Amino acid sequence: MTINAAGSADISAGVSAGISAGNSAVTSQISQSGPGASGLDAPALRTTLERLAAAAGIRQWDLGAACSSDTSVQVDRGEAKQMKGAQRSSITLRVWNADGLVGITSTSDLSESGLERALGGAKEAASFGNAADTPQFSPLATAALQPLEQPLQEPLGILKLLATLRDAEAQLLGRHPAIGTVPYNGLAERISEHIYLNSDGACRQQLQSTASIYLYARAEQEGRKPRSAGAMRLAYGAASLDLAGCIDEAAELTISHLDYAPINTGRYTCVFSPEAFLDLISAFSSMFNARAVLDGVSLSNRESLGQSLAVPFFNLQDNGLHPGNIGARSFDGEGTPIQRLSLVDAGVLSNFLHSEATARAFGVAPSGHAGLGAKVSVGPNWLEIGPTPGSGGGQQGLNRYASGNGAIVWIDSLSALHAGVKASQGSFSLPFDGWLVKDGERRSIEAATVAGDIRSLLNGIVGFEGEAKVSPDGLCPHVWVEGLSITGEA
CATH class of the missing domain: 3.30.2290.10 (PmbA/TldD superfamily)
Incomplete structure (x- = not known):
């Protein structure tokens, strides 16, 4: 002790x-x-x-x-x-x-x-x-x-x-x-x-x-x-x-939610805003956390490196040095330099986030993601999400406003991440704010939750829409995911 x-x-x-x-x-x-x-x-x-x-x-x-x-x-x-x-x-x-x-x-x-x-x-x-x-x-x-x-x-x-x-x-x-x-x-x-x-x-x-x-x-x-x-x-x-x-x-988003309607419960293709998708991935960051792996509270284990985690055109990196990261640190709590680290490359889990102690246990170098303490915590710095270079990035020309898409749920922000995410099990059920987009028109959803499994979600990504957007938590485009369960207000 x-x-x-x-x-x-x-x-x-x-x-x-x-x-x-x-x-x-x-x-x-x-x-x-x-x-x-x-x-x-x-x-x-x-x-x-x-x-x-x-x-x-x-x-x-x-x-x-x-x-x-x-x-x-x-x-x-x-x-x-x-x-x-x-x-x-x-x-x-x-x-x-x-x-x-x-x-x-x-x-x-x-x-x-x-x-x-x-x-x-x-x-x-x-x-x-x-x-x-x-x-x-x-x-x-x-x-x-x-x-x-x-x-x-x-x-x-x-x-x-x-x-x-x-x-x-x-x-x-x-x-x-x-x-x-x-x-x-x-x-x-x-x-x-x-x-x-x-x-x-x-x-x-x-x-x-x-x-x-x-x-x-x-x-x-x-x-x-x-x-x-x-x-x-x-x-x-x-x-x-x-x-x-x-x-x-703030004005545009608030006004857009004034015209709202309930949504029927069912499975929908969903489009996550950059902020919403980054929030969801961050909530499951224990998948990439060596401390969580060693403590047995991660979906991943020592043998997970090199295994498929997502669709083959999905890349995820931790890059605390990105110019868009306003609060960037040059070193972590143990003095290790912050660096760009590939976590998922072409859908394959490629690295874990490490402190000195976890790196020693895995026989690798510290990655610059440590706090400072007797048992040092580990966490992500700033995430970059996007298509794997040279892969085509999944389905091309995605446009949530295009006719012929059918009913699409556009998820703008997620709520109750502290309560609705079971990180060690992979499941989530989260209230969200967003719109139902059909035939090029959007209408605010009165109240609904989105539920699923993070591994199924990562393998259900259809593609990416638009340029990546810088947010406080990282860099990400809009992300299309098929087959998610949406529950409307009873």
């Missing part, structure tokens, strides 16, 4: 203040000992840790740190609903004892005394480490990193964010008389910094700026059910956000 000694080492002092006036609230959260997002000095921090570790008789250690300065606003019909400013820092420190066992602590105190206490806590926790599952340093923690083009942008400040979001809300409300509120909205900007250090000389540091806006409108007409839809945009700074595109998309 590995003990996480975070409780004994977490000595941060949080200061929170709330100011309420009518519908507005201002909240500030400041870690007393945490630096600003740009206040970390990785080489100096490593020098301090080396000295403290030597004094404590610790020969092997590593540290992962994340700091951020966040500002966000929400509005409600022109009034400030919430305004937040937060400065956060979190540090994870691991120590190996003379027996090779690892202990871990978490803290937000980067002062010398705070680091000294954290090292001591981790050293004590190492006595209870799990000898059967002990992580080591990634052999790639000092390898060269691929450069990322990530321009740092100055924050606009909370008052400018508030004015911008108020204007965006007003524009969206003015698009249609039925749009009465934008109940879910937000505009945020962040400066963040990530560090990885270890006693073998690794010294990673990355600083980045990001911003996001989301607008989710609610429309209602007399005698009809309320309908909702939304849109989101990301950028390197709030000044670069595509506000007009976000407003247009």
Whole structure:
């Protein structure tokens, strides 16, 4: 058993203040000992840790740190609903004892005394480490990193964010008389910094700026059910956000759902939007996760590599370095460089996502998908989905609006992924928003669920429609799948 000694080492002092006036609230959260997002000095921090570790008789250690300065606003019909400013820092420190066992602590105190206490806590926790599952340093923690083009942008400040979001809300409300509120909205900007250090000389540091806006409108007409839809945009700074595109998309989607009708239960050819298909694949990412394979909670096993998983013209890659990935990291929690990794090539499962420990168990190199901990988590970075080069990509010329298609279900967004997906079994049953398209005309579906098995779905792909679209979770075109079960509202 590995003990996480975070409780004994977490000595941060949080200061929170709330100011309420009518519908507005201002909240500030400041870690007393945490630096600003740009206040970390990785080489100096490593020098301090080396000295403290030597004094404590610790020969092997590593540290992962994340700091951020966040500002966000929400509005409600022109009034400030919430305004937040937060400065956060979190540090994870691991120590190996003379027996090779690892202990871990978490803290937000980067002062010398705070680091000294954290090292001591981790050293004590190492006595209870799990000898059967002990992580080591990634052999790639000092390898060269691929450069990322990530321009740092100055924050606009909370008052400018508030004015911008108020204007965006007003524009969206003015698009249609039925749009009465934008109940879910937000505009945020962040400066963040990530560090990885270890006693073998690794010294990673990355600083980045990001911003996001989301607008989710609610429309209602007399005698009809309320309908909702939304849109989101990301950028390197709030000044670069595509506000007009976000407003247009949220308005168009919301208005398109006003004319709705029930759908008959049955099997349909379905067209998944890029966002919906990426959400579904991400929900079943344990198929490609070596940690899940070793823990016995994946549909895949050690022998699955090289076996057919999908139609022969389907490709899936994890590419956290793609230019469209606004929040791209150059290294993972263990300091391993992020890289492009083929997961499914021509329908065949080609690789798993790995940490240092899982890579060691499989006899391969870490892939850059690890967190940091006593038992390190593994997860995807940013997915790319599309046709296998040279394969033709399945059926050609697909167009959901073409006449002669019959009734097609266009799935725009999936809901309840946390409850409706049984990842270890492969099954899913999910509510969705979308349209029934027939003879070139679309009509919103009142309420329905789509159900099936992920392996059957991957082998039921007919082809791809249109160019691949960049979304927050990856790159994907519209995906056609035949024979899915659709259950309409009773």
